[in-house]
Amino acid sequence: MIGGRARAVAGAGERARTSDVVVVGGGAAGLSLAYRLVETGAATVTVVEPPDGPGRPAERTWCYWDEGGGDFGEAVAASWPLLRVHGPDGSALTVDPAPSRYRMVRSAAFERLVHARLARSPGGSLLRATADTVRDVPGGAEVRCTAPGGRTLTLRARLVFDSRPLPALPPARTRLLQHFRGWFVRTDSDRFDPAVADLMDFRVPQPRHGLAFGYVLPLAPDRALVEYTEFSRAPLAGTAYEAALGQYTREVLGLGAFTVESAEQGVIPMTDARFPRRTGDAVFRIGTAGGATRPATGYTFAAVQRHSRAVAAALRDGHTEVPPPHGRRALFMDAVLLRALDTGRIDGPTFFTDLFRRTPAHRLLRFLDGATSLREEWGIGLRTPVGPMLRTALEVPFLRRRTHPLPPHPVPRTGEGPR
Template sequence: MSGAADPVSRGPAETSDVVVIGGGAAGLSLAHRLVETGAATVTVVEPPDGPTRPPERTWCYWDQDGGDLDAAVTATWPLLRVHGPDGSPHTLDPAPSRYRMIRSTAFERLVHARLARSSGGRLLRATADSVRDGPAGAEVGCTAPDGRTLTLRARYVFDSRPLPALPPARTQLLQHFRGWFVRTRTGRFDPAVADLMDFRVPQPRHGLAFGYVLPLAPDRALVEYTEFSRTPLTTTAYEAALGHYARNVLRLGEFTVETAEQGVIPMTDARFPRRSGAAVFRIGTAGGATRPATGYTFAAVQRHSRAIADALRDGRAAVPRPHGRRALAMDAVLLRALDTGRIDGPAFFTGLFRRTPPQRLLRFLDGATSVREEWGIGLRTPVGPMLRTACEVPFLPRRTHPAPGTGTGTRTGESPR
């Protein structure tokens, strides 16, 4: 965060156009785009090996082609499916788009290699201790793994580290989940179909719950249990819910769990600060890149990184917003309607997928639809409750909510979607 003068005497200063703090999806994506476009020289500050480095994570998004990230893509699915609470499936063909999975280790290897090959990119393993505005930009005080201290100076600093606390919000839910990478004894999965929402699970008293299945082979898949609600569960509760889903709903038969992931993603209409100093900007979830009503972040991070790189290349210091105001306003209404129970979450999302053409739906989820398209989608939702909520939201006070809890292997601060 931006702070007062650094009291520690530090070594000689090193200079680049941009310093990026954090080597996750947001930090590495921005560094990659800056080097790719030649917009700036960049130094990425990543935490050294140890407890401060996050575990391996899974990021998913849809796109018409993998582009320059193809080498890091683990799997793709041409078809998407939703199961309603009554068990009825609905399959979408979003061609030419495909749903894609990237594992964080593969993404890191790809971007690290590209930074190493470039003349303008550098990776520094160190702990960022302080960030402050300087006389001609910003300064980052760092400590190397061997205890040496150094100062990085740059025109701009982009900080992707999670905020210490979420900003005040009118509504705050959490998307929290646990997933198993499973291997079954026999082929149980269709590798062509990704199940985005499977509502054939018991629903909580508040919020909603669904299963999420990404097949990697006929006998391998990521199987997740996810809730949208106010508080996370214990690991024991997630395990019980996952066991029920895998055995009683999916009927996987005999299977083994190879690895597990667990995380918490804020779903909030809070106003995230885009900057914490004159030359210090927030990116990623800390900068508001997570879509409030869905938790999807990775695709928004790619768009935002390109926009920042273009702005710097063209000499513009203004950093654009990750999401448009209209999309955020719609999300605020949906979050409030879900939180108050005015709409039934499983019925709402099932209806959204069934009644909206696939490409329009993906544009809507990405915040890229026109007003006319959004009006047509809105008329197919519960109009009365949504209108009542839309009239109410502007007058609700913003207040501080409890910080989301985290568990082993969490992805808080970096969405997997």
């Protein structure tokens, strides 16, 4: 435990505050870690998040699966006991992943919940300010911030955990983008089954490179989040997402008359890059910037929860080495899958459909979470196209990592999307 009580001290012409830990960024990763630290008593925490205005992200949707309500059940907007995949031939496969359920959290509800818990804790505090610089200083680290109105603040801590997006992605052997646009729709009549979430619906036109699918999360018989998603090298331009969503909602889903109540859009990097978890003696990266996004799926929220618990446990026990969010074996398997998709050696829609068809649902979800044993992973691997996957596995270790420039003006989501 590195605990002590947070306190404020006077500085020359500015305010200087100290706490055990400063968390930069109030998204899923930053707030989850702050909550775990104060919940376990591992450290006093100050969370720095942008003030209201253009610097704050729009409301986001995070989805995950687990076997219970978890610590954030109050923020869960909806959950589904059944999952469905539509193959490229139109066939539907519905699976029951019990005891797991698929859950949706909206960022606004999550933020309200964690903010309230931090406010009730003597070791937690929230600062609305723009973090300008983060650097090591003797005995810890320093975060210089600008508060609303232009006032300068200096925060000092034993450790800083920074969840802000990276300015550029590290070199990688393969880099795809998961890019999507979603509509929250309300139909004129009941069109959805609130018990079933459609994870992948491949009944959409497929791009020349990569794969595309629909994604439907029912919120009520007449309400749902409906998305069009692609895994490819670059996002779409112009009104292409709107056209794709229009085709999917009207021609594939047959929703009839409906109203779009709101929309969300994002880009999530899917890459086998090595994300540096430590950028100074006392400065660490967390969230997507620290490699929490699962490279082959884009899922982040569940990994952030596991990683936050692990970091809190390490600090409580007196360690300052941050554990990785994913194991090496899981990352290698993801690197192989990304390479196989990018080279076209496997057909993406067929691959994912067969994976759900041939693997027990609960085991598959554990595999996607990196929680399976080597024996279980071997069994799942034998249910994939063995030849192309084996060839790719032998090739990947010898490929050189290189810089993949981001496309112009991507919509940042830092991995915190519905995936």
